[in-house]
Amino acid sequence: MAKKTKSRSAAQAAVKKRSGAKAAARSSARKAVKAKARTTSAKAAPKKPARPKQRIAISHHREEDFKADGLRAYAKYRDLGIAEASHGLAQAHVIRLQGPCDSNEVSKLHFHDVEFQMVYVLKGWVKTYMDGQGETLMKEGSAWTQPPKIKHMILDYSDDVELLEVILPAEFKTVELKA
Numbered sequence: 001m002a003k004k005t006k007s008r009s010a011a012q013a014a015v016k017k018r019s020g021a022k023a024a025a026r027s028s029a030r031k032a033v034k035a036k037a038r039t040t041s042a043k044a045a046p047k048k049p050a051r052p053k054q055r056i057a058i059s060h061h062r063e064e065d066f067k068a069d070g071l072r073a074y075a076k077y078r079d080l081g082i083a084e085a086s087h088g089l090a091q092a093h094v095i096r097l098q099g100p101c102d103s104n105e106v107s108k109l110h111f112h113d114v115e116f117q118m119v120y121v122l123k124g125w126v127k128t129y130m131d132g133q134g135e136t137l138m139k140e141g142s143a144w145t146q147p148p149k150i151k152h153m154i155l156d157y158s159d160d161v162e163l164l165e166v167i168l169p170a171e172f173k174t175v176e177l178k179a
Helices: 001-045
Strands: 075-080 090-096 111-112 116-123 125-130 133-140 143-145 150-159 162-168 174-178
Touching: 111 150, 150 174
Parallel strands: none
Antiparallel strands: 075 090, 090 162, 111 174, 116 143, 116 162, 125 133, 125 150
């Protein structure tokens, strides 16, 4: 009886030894495949140029910072310093649309050649049209994104409307379209 126990133990030890060797072989094979994948993907993807280090941008509300030097003649913009701090990665500003709304000046179908655009209504309301969405009334606390190159226009707004707009990249083209 003792002999059987010994031979069973020896057999179990031999099995463990073999399975341990197989596991070690599988492990080193996996490492080799992963290492090859890393070097292949590193070779395939060209390195992106390093962006300059971003810096902190702090902007405090000051009435004199609202300027009529932006994209729309009927708006005043307060730049938040994001474009300079991010080296052109993004821009952010507060927009005050000047009332009363003149639909002949405001309601022009256009798009922006951007990667990302988000608008948040800080105060008042604005009625917009976006291709595929139709007309939408945005009120204080409303936010929306506009996919790249989506055709849109402002239809109407309150005299006190203020918007926060974030756009990537900071520099972009706006294209006016025939409605």
